[in-house]
Amino acid sequence: MRITFLSENFPPETGAPQIRLYEVSRELIKRGHEVEVLTAFPHHPDGIIPDEYKGKFYQFEHLDGIPVHRSWIYPSPKGSFWLRLISYFSFTFSAFYSVFKSQKTDVIICTSPPLFLGITGYFASKIKRAKFVFNVADIWPESAVELGILKNKTFIRMAEVLENWLYKKSWKIATATEGILEYMVKKGKKRENVFLLPNGVNTETFSPREANKDWLETLGFEGKKVFTFAGRVGYAQGLDSVLKAAKIVEGLNPDVRFLIIGDGPEKETLIKLKDDLKLTNLVFHDSVPVTEMPNVFSITDFSIVSLRNIELFKGARPSKIFPALASGVPVLYCGVGESAELIENNHCGIIAEPENPDDIANKILDCAAMDSQEYKQYSQSGRKFVEEFYSWKFIVDDLIKNIQD
DSSP: EEEEEEEEEOTSOHHHHHHHHHHHHHHHHTOOOEEEEEEOOOOOTTTTTOOOTTTOOOOOEEEEEEEEEEEEOOOOHHHHOHHHHHHHHHHHHHHHHHHSEEEEEEEEEESSSTTHHHHHHHHHHHHHHHHEEEEEEEEEEHHHTTTTTTOOOHHHHHHHHHHHHHHHHEEEEEESHHHHHHHHHHTTTTTTGGOOOOOOOOTTOOOOOOOOOHHHHHHHHHSSSEEEEOOOOOGOOHHHHHHHHHHHHHHEEEEEEEEEEEOOOTHHHHHHHHHTOOOOEEEEEEEOOGGGHHHHHHOEEEEEEESSGGGGHHHHHOTTTHHHHHOOOOOOEEHHHHHHHHHTTTOOEEEEETOOOHHHHHHHHHHHHHOHHHHHHHHHHHHHHHHHTTHHHHHHHHHHHHHOO
């Protein structure tokens, strides 16, 4: 089968959509399918295009055996929503050049957000006489409205019209979560034309291993219970509550340490909060390559996954859950909804009430006091869960089944 992926983001950028597209593409190629990726020049998250791509409109390359067409994008740094909108539209139009440069295909799978890229995906499917699959990882504009990012009522109405049009024009819709899948059915899409394409994990790269001594010595975490948050440090994560919980824990269990590894718009604010709270049990660390994350998980006792307590996130399924579980690290999930149910039902973590420092602190203390036998059960259950349902091999099996018609 010939499959074309259209996405604004792709490695060497890091992030859930990038990793999902990269791993699925490699697995498909391994199985003998023809794959091409149409994407923008790297620019996420800092809005800076690397020197080797600057000044170019288009470039074709192979990345680890994956044919990749890259085209120009106006890189928007942190800040104005309207500048980000210009950035989205710049690639929406430049991507048509890659469409004409790419080979014939049977299926075009277009990733949203950004929603506007669906325009390119739909017309590309007409140009190529291919089936159009709309891969929805986030419901937009609804999510932007709930987070307070988008407030212009006229623009919201226009975006909703485009959203509904794209859902109707797609042959099938692939969703990142069950919550989004149900949303599509409510929107009128037939259930047989909607399927899951969730975040997953490479269970060979991420697996239980001995604690990395270099990381332990560098951080000074030898002999401590380590709770790690790894990922984007943004508003949606609600990490201020985790820091306040860390302050409570500091006075009750001196053997607990916290590691926040990553970057994002809220990092400076949180560093100031750490100073205000005079926290001595928490370390901030810059982002590291994905290849280094197995070593980070090797020194981690519990992986913290945190979200704010808003309705939108009840249907979220954060990608950072799965590498931790594959590494044999139970998750402390500060959230409610779909992911909390997955973790509880599969006995692979502890649930805390989001944005409640007291409850988060109590759950951290419970985790730190857990005996080795109970911890082992959580660890083994998590590993088994992702091997069976969230390995890339399993996810690609399901993808092929759904697009082979």
